Amino acid sequence: MTVLRFTAVWCPSCLIMKSRWRVFFKDRPDFRQIDYDYDDDVDAVRQYGIGDVLPVMIVLDGTREVLRLVGEKTMKELERFFGGIAP
Amino acid sequence: MIYLDYSATTPPSDRALAAFAAASRDVFGNANSTHAFGRAAEEAMRSASATVLGALGAVDCETVFTSGATEANNLAIKGYALHHRAEGNHLILSPFEHSSVTACFGYLAKHGFEVDVVETDADGRVTPELLERALRPDTILVSVAAVASELGIVQPIAELSALVAARSRAAFHSDITQAVGKIPVPFAGIAMASLSAHKFYGLKGVGALIKRRDVLLEPQIHGGASTTPYRSGTPAAPLAVSLADSLAEAVALQPEHAHRVAFLAQRLVASLASIPGVLVNSPTGSIPHILNLSVLSREAADMVRFLDERGIAVSKQTACSSRSSRSEAVLRLTGDERRATTSIRISLSHLTLESELDALIACVREVAER
Numbered sequence: 139m140t141v142l143r144f145t146a147v148w149c150p151s152c153l154i155m156k157s158r159w160r161v162f163f164k165d166r167p168d169f170r171q172i173d174y175d176y177d178d179d180v181d182a183v184r185q186y187g188i189g190d191v192l193p194v195m196i197v198l199d200g201t202r203e204v205l206r207l208v209g210e211k212t213m214k215e216l217e218r219f220f221g222g223i224a225p
Numbered sequence: 226m227i228y229l230d231y232s233a234t235t236p237p238s239d240r241a242l243a244a245f246a247a248a249s250r251d252v253f254g255n256a257n258s259t260h261a262f263g264r265a266a267e268e269a270m271r272s273a274s275a276t277v278l279g280a281l282g283a284v285d286c287e288t289v290f291t292s293g294a295t296e297a298n299n300l301a302i303k304g305y306a307l308h309h310r311a312e313g314n315h316l317i318l319s320p321f322e323h324s325s326v327t328a329c330f331g332y333l334a335k336h337g338f339e340v341d342v343v344e345t346d347a348d349g350r351v352t353p354e355l356l357e358r359a360l361r362p363d364t365i366l367v368s369v370a371a372v373a374s375e376l377g378i379v380q381p382i383a384e385l386s387a388l389v390a391a392r393s394r395a396a397f398h399s400d401i402t403q404a405v406g407k408i409p410v411p412f413a414g415i416a417m418a419s420l421s422a423h424k425f426y427g428l429k430g431v432g433a434l435i436k437r438r439d440v441l442l443e444p445q446i447h448g449g450a451s452t453t454p455y456r457s458g459t460p461a462a463p464l465a466v467s468l469a470d471s472l473a474e475a476v477a478l479q480p481e482h483a484h485r486v487a488f489l490a491q492r493l494v495a496s497l498a499s500i501p502g503v504l505v506n507s508p509t510g511s512i513p514h515i516l517n518l519s520v521l522s523r524e525a526a527d528m529v530r531f532l533d534e535r536g537i538a539v540s541k542q543t544a545c546s547s548r549s550s551r552s553e554a555v556l557r558l559t560g561d562e563r564r565a566t567t568s569i570r571i572s573l574s575h576l577t578l579e580s581e582l583d584a585l586i587a588c589v590r591e592v593a594e595r
Contacts, residue, residue: 147331148324151553154342156334175335191551210557 139204139223141169144183144194146176151210152193159195162216169197197223227537227581232374232403232515232572237471238426244470245428248463256452256460266462270452273462273469277433280469280476281405283412289434289455290465294402295325296445297419297434300455301398302329304442305366305417306338312394313363316340319351319380321373321554326400330368343369348508349378349558353388364395371404375542375554375570377507377515379408386414396440402432406475407483407514416440420472422464427471431464482575487513489573489582496586502593506555506568514574517542517555519567523592525552528569535588537581540570 143159145152163169174182176192188194189208197205197220207219228236252269254262274288291297306316318330320342334340343351343359351369360367367389369380386397396416404410406425412418417440421432434455436442448457475482490513497503497518506517520528525541532539542552556565571585 145331147335148328149331149553150320150322150327150342151557153318153327153330153334153340154320157339157341160339191553210553 139169140198141171142174142182142186142196142198143171144174144176144179144186144188144192144196146192149176149192154210155193155195158211158213158216162213162220166220227584229571229573229577229581229585230538230540231574231577232424232570233540234423234429235426235574236576237423237428238474240474241422241427241467241471245463245467248466252462252466254462256462257450266460267452269462270460270465273465276469276473277435280473281410281412281418281435283415283418283435285438286412286435287438287453289436289453290460290468291432291434291456292430293423293432294323294400294419294421295432297421297432298323298325298400299329300434300442300445301417301419301436302326302366302368303333304445304455305396305398305440306333307443308441309365309396310338313361313365314339315361315364317343317356317359317364317367317395319343319369319373320345320557321349321376321378322368322370323374323400323402326368326370348510349373349376350508350510351380351385353381353384356385356388357392360389360393360395362393364393366398367393367395368398368400370400370402371410372401372407372512372515373554374403374515375552376517376558377403377511377513379404379510379512383411383414386411386416390414403512403515405472406479407486407512409479422468422471425471425475427468427475428464431461431468433465433468478575483513485575486573486577489513489577489579490516492579493571493573493582493586496582497589500586500590500593503589504564506559506564508558514572516571516573517552517568518571519555519564520569520589520592521563521567522595523567525567525569528567528592531592532585532588535584537585537588539585540572541568542570 195207252266254266256266344355389397398417401418417436423429502521552568555568
């Protein structure tokens with residue numbers, strides 16, 4: 139499975155989530171992680187319909203979107219949202 | 226027109242304008258020149274720096290005059306992290322920083338630094354215990370704003386900077402832009418502090434990084450030799466002189482002005498409390514100059530427009546939303562989506578009139594009770 143993450147350098151919630159993602163994905167090597175910059179990667183932002191609130195994390199199974207998380211999420215929420223997803 | 230957005234900017238005082246005009250006329254030389262005109266401008270810069278440091282009580286420090294707090298934050302954060310990269314790769318900031326601080330950390334994270342946002346208590350304050358938990362042996366920089374611009378949260382800078390000095394090798398930076406002239410800033414443990422003149426009735430286009438003399442930075446603007454190794458270009462001596470005058474005045478009048486603003490804020494909060502559907506988001510202990518509130522029946526952008534149409538200027542903060550009205554800071558603090566999308570910031574000054582607050586209260590009541 140692939141995880142797409144959209145962040146911006148000016149976004150405090152993105153910094154908070156980057157730090158949580160670092161811990162969360164440490165033990166989940168089966169997820170391929172791709173990071174996009176909201177201001178630089180405008181094509182990807184448009185392609186995935188990224189809205190006004192950041193950060194956005196999208197989980198793809200092949201090309202099919204199986205999960206989209208918008209804004210700050212706690213570690214518990216991450217565990218819960220990923221609970222039903224088996225890579 | 227009623228202006229209630231003093232945290233965005235303030236009108237320049239007559240003193241700031243007069244100081245700029247006089248210095249522009251009297252010390253127009255390039256401070257980088259060695260002749261008498263240049264030496265006069267250089268002396269004016271030196272004197273302005275001494276005034277700034279004296280007013281702030283900053284000992285063993287020097288002043289790097291900048292174009293404003295954004296440049297000062299960039300120089301402090303990127304300049305320090307890049308210069309000290311060999312000593313560590315870990316950086317810490319608070320979750321309620323101005324975007325010019327957050328963006329520097331975001332930039333550094335993008336370029337390989339590990340950045341952690343320290344947790345806060347229920348009132349948004351970074352406690353020494355929470356900061357100690359975030360510190361690591363490889364932490365090189367901690368940045369916590371003295372006053373958060375969106376909510377007015379006051380951070381315990383003296384305790385935090387003392388902790389960083391005692392328990393780590395990191396430098397402590399504080400963005401004191403929203404604190405100068407509003408509360409006393411304890412300077413003892415601060416390695417670097419950023420400020421901007423137009424937030425305390427000075428001119429736009431000038432700010433300063435106050436740094437301890439022994440703190441080394443990677444310059445962010447390169448060019449010829451200047452009065453400081455940290456910023457090339459012709460020094461703006463008249464702006465520096467004006468900033469120093471404004472700062473000295475703001476610090477001297479701070480107790481008197483703070484007293485007046487506290488009275489106004491108390492009056493405003495008491496009136497708003499009687500209106501159903503209006504909630505104050507600024508936590509207990511925030512400065513009285515900044516009041517973040519939500520009128521739950523109206524989205525922030527609509528509320529700002531409504532007030533503007535009635536001649537009242539306030540602001541909304543959208544730190545993490547490029548176009549939406551949702552405030553991530555309010556959401557983080559209150560956990561309430563509705564409060565986050567309806568949050569507006571009222572910022573007061575000693576210049577604010579009670580009749581102006583009455584006009585605001587009447588408008589808020591009109592919307593809330595509609």
